[in-house]
Amino acid sequence: MRVFVLPGEAQDGGAAELRGRDFHYLVRVLRLAVGERFQARDAGGALRACRIASIGADFVRLQLEPPEAEEPGGPAVALIQALPKGRKMDQIVRQVTEAGVAEIVPVFSRFSLSRLDEPGDRERRVERWRRIAREATQQSGGSRVPLISEPLPLEGALDAPAQEGELRLVFHQERLAAGSLHAALAGVPRRVTLLVGPEGGLAEEEVARARERGFQPITIGRRVWRTETAALFAAAVVQCLLEEREAWKPA
Amino acid sequence: MRVFVLPGEAQDGGAAELRGRDFHYLVRVLRLAVGERFQARDAGGALRACRIASIGADFVRLQLEPPEAEEPGGPAVALIQALPKGRKMDQIVRQVTEAGVAEIVPVFSRFSLSRLDEPGDRERRVERWRRIAREATQQSGGSRVPLISEPLPLEGALDAPAQEGELRLVFHQERLAAGSLHAALAGVPRRVTLLVGPEGGLAEEEVARARERGFQPITIGRRVWRTETAALFAAAVVQCLLEEREAWKPA
Structure with a gap:
């Protein structure tokens, strides 16, 4: 395996x-x-x-030997994750790698408690996350080690121009819009970018900025997620809906 | 919150x-x-x-004061979880509680590495899981602390008679059947029971017995999950599909 x-x-x-x-x-x-x-x-x-x-x-x-041809995968899923406290990001990297996320962008948001301010801190953390991602890919028989970028301010990640066919979703604990995840994914995107906040959630102005930049708010359930559970939950449900895209249609 | x-x-x-x-x-x-x-x-x-x-x-x-009336919830989701090694069950209990699982049944399966053989071990663990479930319910603003039963042999859990409207699913890493999760959940079950194996997976005869007892095999992705990720993944996707049941129909 x-x-x-x-x-x-x-x-x-x-x-x-x-x-x-x-x-x-x-x-x-x-x-x-x-x-x-x-x-x-x-x-x-x-x-x-x-x-x-x-x-x-x-x-x-x-x-x-030269690379083998493989069946093409579905749309790539990227996760913009506001940095949580302590070592929680390790678990997020491990679990979303297992869930098949192709890219992880760690960001500092207003309520991020992690600043990685000590000299050498960022380098060590990024190196650690990349090693975890490589091990998790290996253990899960995945096809691609996710790319993990250097941590950057949330604004930098939000302001990146959208790619063609990119669907942007922000997972939010309050129901900001009536849309369902099924409706959002019905358009068969070529790439899906998920934004997940830190422990304290995203600040109102951060959610507003994300919406300006094309992120659709998505709420699942009436629950408050810990950030490490929210990331995997978001990655899991998006991956499942994409993989089963032939099995359902929007109502 | x-x-x-x-x-x-x-x-x-x-x-x-x-x-x-x-x-x-x-x-x-x-x-x-x-x-x-x-x-x-x-x-x-x-x-x-x-x-x-x-x-x-x-x-x-x-x-x-007397209980307040609440809107009725969707179908209850129960998780039969083969006991993983060490403290991994703590994480499973915490995360699936956040995902809204109503009942957790820890079981010993053939490849379970945890036997809880020491005197007092089971009592202490069950007590610990119940405390974790209570805290996780509290933190996530959930409506119901999941019931956690005493660990029992897998056969005991499989042989429990199915309840009316119960859908039984076994999450398996090999694609045993063509069915999708959307197809399985399209029938609007009244209760969903998920079976998730331990690190080494379920033994062939355990999967066979589960199928005899009405568990449909479900595979998501072509990946090998660690058991603690598999449990949350299964609970998350089932919960999302049930919550968004009005937003999709089977293709």
Whole structure:
């Protein structure tokens, strides 16, 4: 079930050299020998056949075959997530990766309690999230490691120009509009961008700005979600409706 | 947003006496005084107006008004969850409570790594889950604390006779049938029971037995979920489809 994911820095064209935990996993855990083959995803998400070319004391060299053709996926789902407190973002990255999100944009919003102000803090966190995303992709047999951008102010993420066929949704705990998620997704978007607030929610002016920038407010249930549950909930329901797009029509 | 939930053991007809953290919350945090009123859910989930009748050094007595009428909810969702390793069940209980699940049935399945064999283990865990469920209901402003039963063998849960209008679904990582979740939920069930396996999945004979007992296999995506993500994913998508039942029809 598990599909190995090649770390980007290890790959050099048709070859890759792995050390550390990847070396350990392939050589010590899977016990692959020279000449044996296995499937892996490259850093771009393509499925590649790999052959063990050589094994050293602490490294393994792979020879990669050209990418295999795959059925095209559905629309990409991106998550703009206002940074929650402490380590909650780790869980969000792990769970939404499992849910198939293609891109995660961490943002600082007005009520974000995390500022990552210490020197080196941002770099360490981003590196950590990328590692979690890579592991989660691997464990879930996913086809693509989500892109995780450097944290930026919410305004920066909102002001990015919409892509063609992009549907923008802001998940909000108060019912701001009558629309359902089914109605919003009925138009078969090519890309869906979800905005989820931090623990304290988005400020009124942030919701207003998001709406100006084309984000439709969506409410599911009459509940107040913790932000880490809201992110997965949003990703899960959007993914399910997209994947089952042939099975339903708007009423 | 927060709705206070009365612990079952505190309530005695039209009165309740609270101590410990509930006392602290009402008297020290909310600073309610004698004669003041607030809304709470009673242990049965009904919304009750409460009046502070008296305050002692370490207790507060409440006077409860009769339950208020509420709009009826949708179909109840129950989760039969095969016990995962360690403390993962805590996260599952917390997140599916937020997602509005009405009942959680922890079960031991063939690949469950948790046996809760130590003396007192089960009692402590069940008590812990019930406390987590109560807190999560409170924080999310939910209307009803989910019932959590004592852990039992999977067979016991599967063999329970189906209730009238009950839809039974088993979430499985391999696509066992062509059916979509939309098709399964189109029949407007009165109750939905979800079965989610442990880390190692359900054994083949367990899936076979579940199918014999009327559980329809459902697959979302082509991914392998960790069990704690699978449970919330399943609860989230079912809840969303039920809540938006007026917004879609089967294709």
